[in-house]
Amino acid sequence: xxxxxxxxxxxxxxxxxxxxxxxxxxxxxxxxxxxxxxxxxxxxxxxxxxxxxxxxxxxxxxxxxxxxxxxxxxxxxxxxxxxxxxxxxxxxxxxxxxxxxxxxxxxxxxxxxxxxxxxxxxxxxxxxxxxxxxxxxxxxxxxxxxxxxxxxxxxxxxxxxxxxxxxxxxxxxxxxxxxxxxxxxxxxxxxxxxxxxxxxxx
Amino acid sequence: xxxxxxxxxxxxxxxxxxxxxxxxxxxxxxxxxxxxxxxxxxxxxxxxxxxxxxxxxxxxxxxxxxxxxxxxxxxxxxxxxxxxxxxxxxxxxxxxxxxxxxxxx
Numbered sequence: 664x665x666x667x668x669x670x671x672x673x674x675x676x677x678x679x680x681x682x683x684x685x686x687x688x689x690x691x692x693x694x695x696x697x698x699x700x701x702x703x704x705x706x707x708x709x710x711x712x713x714x715x716x717x718x719x720x721x722x723x724x725x726x727x728x729x730x731x732x733x734x735x736x737x738x739x740x741x742x743x744x745x746x747x748x749x750x751x752x753x754x755x756x757x758x759x760x761x762x763x764x765x766x767x768x769x770x771x772x773x774x775x776x777x778x779x780x781x782x783x784x785x786x787x788x789x790x791x792x793x794x795x796x797x798x799x800x801x802x803x804x805x806x807x808x809x810x811x812x813x814x815x816x817x818x819x820x821x822x823x824x825x826x827x828x829x830x831x832x833x834x835x836x837x838x839x840x841x842x843x844x845x846x847x848x849x850x851x852x853x854x855x856x857x858x859x860x861x862x863x864x865x
Numbered sequence: 866x867x868x869x870x871x872x873x874x875x876x877x878x879x880x881x882x883x884x885x886x887x888x889x890x891x892x893x894x895x896x897x898x899x900x901x902x903x904x905x906x907x908x909x910x911x912x913x914x915x916x917x918x919x920x921x922x923x924x925x926x927x928x929x930x931x932x933x934x935x936x937x938x939x940x941x942x943x944x945x946x947x948x949x950x951x952x953x954x955x956x957x958x959x960x961x962x963x964x965x966x967x968x969x970x
Contacts, residue, residue, distance in 0.1 A: 666909075667909040668902055668906055670909030671905030671911075672905050672908075673909075674908045674909060674911065674912045675905070683871075683872060712940070780936050839868070847943060847945070851943045
């Protein structure tokens with residue numbers, strides 16, 4: 664009972680500290696990669712999720728727009744969009760490509776992959792796609808917490824990786840609910856990194 | 866200042882509940898400490914259930930991926946709903962344990 668109460672006390676303390684102090688913001692800053700944008704052969708936008716009816720989720724939309732902006736700024740000639748479909752709906756990469764075309768990216772500058780469902784699969788599949796297009800230096804776009812793991816995978820695949828996170832949650836999360844969400848993202852990413860190390864991907 | 870609103874609100878309503886409970890409903894004040902202890906037990910149990918749920922769910926997902934070559938997402942393991950459901954499991958288990966201590970009528 665004493666152990667259980669101690670565990671409960673730790674749980675509640677963690678909850679209150681996460682919700683009402685800047686601890687998640689500090690942890691997020693420590694766990695993410697600083698932006699390192701620059702000219703590259705291709706801008707690679709990693710997948711997030713798509714709703715079955717074909718609507719990109721917030722993260723997916725944010726990443727795609729970031730990639731489109733960078734391409735329009737002239738940081739790379741190619742925009743590589745990734746993202747599989749969910750159940751029978753359209754693929755995330757297809758919807759993103761349509762968005763990119765509508766926002767002025769020429770169709771010949773867009774490459775897509777609709778099969779990668781995990782970061783590791785994306786690194787393998789996009790790696791082949793990028794090599795076939797002669798790209799060696801890439802500008803990687805994903806969420807800030809996800810970036811270190813994704814960057815490590817692409818570097819391991821032999822690419823020179825620049826980074827452009829699509830968010831800045833470490834400073835944007837100021838409400839208790841946002842901080843709790845940020846804390847969950849950090850925990851999720853730590854677990855994913857651990858799994859990737861155990862599986863030998865990193 | 867705005868960030869203190871929720872903690873202050875909860876402190877005020879908790880103090881109000883204590884006053885109503887002790888004065889109006891006649892609940893013994895000395896039992897409050899034991900009640901806080903039970904709440905901590907429940908919070909601890911919630912963490913245990915959450916850990917077990919995440920571990921079992923992740924293992925099952927990875928097993929399905931490798932054995933059936935079917936892709937199943939791990940994202941449900943990060944869904945906030947799981948925390949709420951783990952809390953329900955903890956409350957139910959706590960009540961079961963508490964009620965089991967009572968003599969059978």
